[in-house]
Every structure is written in C-alpha cells, then in structure tokens.
Amino acid sequence: xxxxIHDIGYRHYDGxxxxxxxxxxxxxxxxxxxxxxxxxxxxxxxIPLALAAFMILPAAGDIAVLSFTKTPEALIDYTMYAIYLxxxxxxxxxxxxxxxxxxxxxxxxxxxxxxxxxxxTDFVLAKFAAFVTALxxxxxxxxxxxxxxxxxxxxxxxxxxxxxxxxxxxxxxxxLAALAxxxxxxxxxxxxxxxxxxxxxxxxxxxxxxxxxYLISNVVVLIVQGASISNGNYDLAGWAGLFxxxxxxxxxxxxxxxxxxxxxxxxxxPAGSGPVFLLACLAVVGVSLLLLMKRFRKAGA
Amino acid sequence: xxxxxxxxxxxRFPGVTALDALSFTVEPGVTGLVGANGAGKSTLxxxxxxxxxxxxxxxxxxxxxxxxxxxxxxxxVGFMPEYDCLPPDVSAxxxxxxxxxxxxLPATAARERAAxxxxxxxxxxxxxxxxxxxxxxxxxxxxxxxxxxxxxxxVFLDEPTNGLDPRGRDEMLALxxxxxxEFGISVLVTSHLLGELERVCDQVVIIDGGxxxxxxxxxxxxxxxxxxxxEVEDGREALERLLAEQGASVRPxxxxxxxxxxxxxxxxxxxxxxxxxxxALVRMEQARHHIEEVFR
Numbered sequence: 001x002x003x004x005i006h007d008i009g010y011r012h013y014d015g016x017x018x019x020x021x022x023x024x025x026x027x028x029x030x031x032x033x034x035x036x037x038x039x040x041x042x043x044x045x046x047i048p049l050a051l052a053a054f055m056i057l058p059a060a061g062d063i064a065v066l067s068f069t070k071t072p073e074a075l076i077d078y079t080m081y082a083i084y085l086x087x088x089x090x091x092x093x094x095x096x097x098x099x100x101x102x103x104x105x106x107x108x109x110x111x112x113x114x115x116x117x118x119x120x121t122d123f124v125l126a127k128f129a130a131f132v133t134a135l136x137x138x139x140x141x142x143x144x145x146x147x148x149x150x151x152x153x154x155x156x157x158x159x160x161x162x163x164x165x166x167x168x169x170x171x172x173x174x175x176l177a178a179l180a181x182x183x184x185x186x187x188x189x190x191x192x193x194x195x196x197x198x199x200x201x202x203x204x205x206x207x208x209x210x211x212x213x214y215l216i217s218n219v220v221v222l223i224v225q226g227a228s229i230s231n232g233n234y235d236l237a238g239w240a241g242l243f244x245x246x247x248x249x250x251x252x253x254x255x256x257x258x259x260x261x262x263x264x265x266x267x268x269x270p271a272g273s274g275p276v277f278l279l280a281c282l283a284v285v286g287v288s289l290l291l292l293m294k295r296f297r298k299a300g301a
Numbered sequence: 302x303x304x305x306x307x308x309x310x311x312x313r314f315p316g317v318t319a320l321d322a323l324s325f326t327v328e329p330g331v332t333g334l335v336g337a338n339g340a341g342k343s344t345l346x347x348x349x350x351x352x353x354x355x356x357x358x359x360x361x362x363x364x365x366x367x368x369x370x371x372x373x374x375x376x377x378v379g380f381m382p383e384y385d386c387l388p389p390d391v392s393a394x395x396x397x398x399x400x401x402x403x404x405x406l407p408a409t410a411a412r413e414r415a416a417x418x419x420x421x422x423x424x425x426x427x428x429x430x431x432x433x434x435x436x437x438x439x440x441x442x443x444x445x446x447x448x449x450x451x452x453x454x455x456v457f458l459d460e461p462t463n464g465l466d467p468r469g470r471d472e473m474l475a476l477x478x479x480x481x482x483e484f485g486i487s488v489l490v491t492s493h494l495l496g497e498l499e500r501v502c503d504q505v506v507i508i509d510g511g512x513x514x515x516x517x518x519x520x521x522x523x524x525x526x527x528x529x530x531x532e533v534e535d536g537r538e539a540l541e542r543l544l545a546e547q548g549a550s551v552r553p554x555x556x557x558x559x560x561x562x563x564x565x566x567x568x569x570x571x572x573x574x575x576x577x578x579x580x581a582l583v584r585m586e587q588a589r590h591h592i593e594e595v596f597r
Contacts, residue, residue: 115380
C-alpha cells in the first residue's frame with residue numbers, strides 16, 4: 001500500500017541541537033498543555049475547562065451586580081476570591097495534580113526523559129512551574145476581570161453618588177497585592193497537591209488523597225478554631241490557620257499584603273504573625289520541591 | 302575505534318552481584334547482548350547511559366567516559382526500554398514529537414523527524430490515535446521510534462522482540478538490521494534468545510550471572526568446525542564402514558555421517574566412496590558452529 005513512501009531512505013539530522021533552556025521550555029509547555037488536557041483527547045479537557053469556567057462565573061456575575069447597584073460594597077474582595085471559591089480550586093488540584101505528577105510515574109515514562117539530556121532539577125521544576133502557571137491563571141483571570149469591571153463601573157458609581165468609592169490608584173494597588181496573593185496561593189497549593197499526587201501513582205488514589213488532605217486539615221482546623229473562639233482565644237484560632245493550605249496563604253494576605261480584615265472572620269491570622277505565615281509558605285514549597293526531586297530521581301534510575 | 306569499551310565493570314546491589322568485572326569492547330554495527338533473564342543486561346545499559354554509577358570499574362561510550370560525561374552520552378544515544386513506557390491518552394505523533402524536542406530538536410525539526418521515524422518503523426495513519434489502543438507490535442514500534450527521533454549515533458534496544466508474535470518478531474529483527482546497515486546507526490540489542498540475534502548481529506556479547514562468557518563477531522562463533530556433514534539416501538552404514546576402512550574418522554549423527562576433515566583429500570575420499578557404492582549423495586557440507594554451543 002505505502003511501499004512508495006516507505007522507500008524514501010533514512011535521512012540523518014544535521015540541524016541544530018538546542019541546549020538546556022530549550023529542553024526545559026519544551027517540558028514546561030508540554031506539562032502546561034497536559035493540565036488543560038491539550039493533546040490528550042476530548043475527555044481530558046472537560047474537567048479543567050469546566051472548572052476554569054466556574055471560576056470566572058462569579059466574577060462576571062459580580063460585575064453585572066456592581067453595574068446595577070452601583071455600590072462599592074457589592075464588589076467581591078479581591079484577596080478573598082480564592083477563599084470563597086476554594087472548593088472549585090480544591091477539585092482542580094485533586095483532579096489535575098495527578099496529570100502532572102503521577103502519569104509519568106504510572107506509565108513509566110520517566111526513564112525516557114532521563115535517558116536524554118534532561119536534568120532531574122529541570123524535569124521537576126518544569127512540572128512545578130507548569131502547574132503553578134495553571135493555578136495562577138485559574139485564580140488571577142477572575143480577579144483581573146473583577147478589577148477591570150470595577151474600573152469600568154467606577155465612573156458611574158461616583159456619578160450615582162455612592163459613598164466611599166475607592167480611588168483608582170488605591171484599588172489598583174490592592175489588585176496588585178491580590179495578584180501577589182494569587183501567586184502565593186498557586187505556589188503553596190501546587191507544592192502540596194503535586195507532592196501528595198506523586199506518592200499515590202494510581203490516579204483515583206491521587207485524586208482522593210489530595211481531596212482527603214484538604215478536607216481533613218480544614219475540618220480539624222475548623223474544630224480547633226471553633227473551640228478556641230468560643231473560649232475567647234482568638235490568637236490560637238488565628239495560629240491554627242497555619243495547618244490548612246488556604247488559611248496558611250491567607251495569613252500572608254491578611255497581614256503582609258494589606259488584605260481587608262473586616263471581611264475576614266475572627267479566625268484571621270493574629271497581628272504580627274505575617275512573617276511566620278510567609279516563612280511557613282516558603283517552607284512548604286521548599287520541602288515539597290526537595291521531596292519531588294527525590295521521588296523522580298528514584299523513578300529515573 | 303570501539304563504540305563501547307568497559308573495563309572491570311562491576312555492579313553490586315545488596316545481596317546480588319549484577320555485573321562481575323566485565324571487560325569487553327563493541328565495534329560499530331549491530332551487537333547482540335545475550336544472557337538469561339536476570340543476567341545483568343538492563344543494569345549494564347543503565348550504567349552505559351550514565352544513569353547508574355557502577356560499584357567499581359569504568360566504561361566509555363562513543364569515546365565519552367560514563368562517570369564524567371553522562372549528559373554528553375545521553376545526547377548521542379537512544380534508549381528503548383524493555384517495559385511498557387507509553388502514556389495511553391496521547392497519540393504516537395504527539396509523544397514522539399515531544400521527546401524529539403526534549404532531545405534538543407527545534408519544534409519544526411522535531412515534527413519532521415517524528416513523521417520520518419514513525420514511517421520508517423512502519424506506523425502510518427494509526428500514529429494520530431491515542432496509544433492506549435495499540436497492539437503490542439505497534440507499541441514496540443513507537444518505543445523504537447522515540448529512541449531514533451533525535452538521530453542518535455548509537456541505540457540501546459532492551460529486549461525489542463519481547464511479547465511479539467513470529468511475524469512481529471521478524472519485522473522487528475529486519476528493522477534492527479536496517480538501522481545498523483541502512484541508517485548507519487550502531488545498535489546494542491539485548492535478548493535472551495540467541496537464535497534471533499545470530500540472524501541480525503555482526504557481533505555478540507554473552508553474559509551469564511554478571512560474568513562475561515564471550516565477546517566476538519558472529520562469524521567467529523559460526524566459523525567452520527573442521528567437520529564434514531555427509532547425507533546419502535540408503536546405505537549410510539555401508540559408506541561409514543568403507544570410509545572407516547580407508548582410515549577416515551567417521552561417526553553417525555542422526556541422518557548424517559560426520560567425517561573429520563583431514564584435508565582436501567577427505568572430500569575425494571567421500572566422493573569416491575559414494576561413487577564406488579553407487580549411492581545417491583544428498584548433501585556434503587562443512588559443519589558450522591552455533592552460538593548456542595558457548596553455553597554447553
């Protein structure tokens with residue numbers, strides 16, 4: 001049938017062979033595409049794209065409400081957006097972290113990479129960076145939408161005589177702080193989810209394990225917080241936030257990034273605890289990366 | 302210039318010595334690495350790729366030292382693992398293009414090379430479908446294609462005929478022969494079946510229990526053995542008696558008579574004996590060794 005094509009002889013490749021940065025970039029793009037199911041069939045795209053749409057929906061709705069009521073209070077607090085929508089983010093973490101972290105382990109593709117000029121460090125950092133990028137987009141796009149909506153509606157709010165309309169400069173600074181918060185969320189949540197998924201190579205277990213750690217840590221911390229608040233011990237309630245991923249990052253938002261304390265419950269991180277929460281975030285990221293390297297180095301040998 | 306040279310290569314795992322002071326050289330061409338399962342073949346490949354540091358001893362691959370230049374070696378070689386290593390939800394094209402880029406090829410070149418090698422290994426329209434639906438034969442072809450996509454100078458193929466049916470096995474062996482002869486890429490191919498390697502290899506390295514049994518060219522293994530195989534229709538015993546009377550060293554072996562070659566005159570002796578007895582001569586040829594005899 002195709003003998004005519006078959007008969008073209010073998011051609012050697014004498015073009016350029018690119019170095020480490022090209023290899024790292026290729027790995028990063030491949031992983032980023034994989035998170036959203038690109039190049040992996042229709043079913044793989046369904047969940048991540050649906051979740052991304054769910055993330056945008058409340059922001060779009062809020063802008064609609066804002067343009068109608070013309071009261072600044074109707075605007076969702078930027079730094080709280082990820083907190084309000086954490087169930088959706090948690091589902092994204094649980095379903096998509098195994099795509100990045102455990103497919104190569106389960107299907108034993110890792111040795112195909114390490115038999116090429118690929119450094120373990122680059123291999124792991126490319127995965128991490130791709131997942132951080134995906135999460136950052138998931139959270140920053142709706143927050144950006146909120147801010148653009150605010151900028152568009154602000155004039156008519158002022159015209160309508162609404163009280164306490166924030167200035168463009170103030171609100172833009174707050175927007176940038178919220179973006180920094182999104183980045184920190186992306187870094188911490190990626191580390192935590194990728195690490196768990198790496199140690200549970202079966203996809204179903206990976207999903208369940210990420211969900212379990214998220215829910216159990218939340219429940220335990222909520223119980224501790226509830227008990228300490230009813231005893232009037234607000235400091236202990238705030239510190240308990242160190243032990244659940246979302247509150248951990250929010251401690252930094254509340255104390256270092258100028259997050260609005262009014263919208264946070266009594267369990268907000270205690271005054272002066274910001275640096276501790278930030279250090280804890282960085283420790284989670286650092287330790288996770290080290291363990292990820294160890295895991296993949298073992299799989300490649 | 303040898304493409305692989307090992308010197309007292311030793312690999313010990315707790316409780317097991319996988320490789321025991323292996324020293325051998327491999328010349329360009331197709332080389333078989335033979336040994337029973339667990340003989341240390343896969344361990345040897347990992348060491349030659351610079352992925353596993355040996356306990357002691359050393360090796361050079363394409364004139365690069367495995368300890369100092371592992372990364373450089375991995376740019377120049379391709380590796381086809383023994384086990385299944387393909388993600389099921391990705392197409393062969395997508396996968397091979399990606400691994401081409403990871404080997405350093407620019408995006409366009411990676412696409413062209415992937416299309417080329419997939420065609421050479423014999424994958425056509427099916428290369429756009431997810432690999433989860435592929436047969437074992439097709440999966441082996443993709444594994445081979447990813448080892449070739451960056452046009453390496455040497456490929457390590459670990460048990461490429463494993464799990465294939467006779468037709469798939471023949472196809473794979475023919476492909477290996479073409480890679481060595483037509484593509485000009487040296488091949489180190491492992492197998493636990495000597496017979497199939499005899500067909501495609503220029504040289505064979507045999508290891509057993511981590512020790513080197515032998516390393517030489519296939520023609521050296523199968524050189525003339527100094528014996529003559531003679532087959533006649535009816536009258537084998539008569540011919541045997543006649544030859545023995547005339548001083549030849551002769552013994553029966555199944556349908557054949559095996560005659561030790563004393564020189565050119567042995568051929569004449571057999572010819573005259575057959576003619577004198579009026580027998581029908583079916584075959585008279587030099588007996589050759591088989592590689593299997595190394596294990597006896």
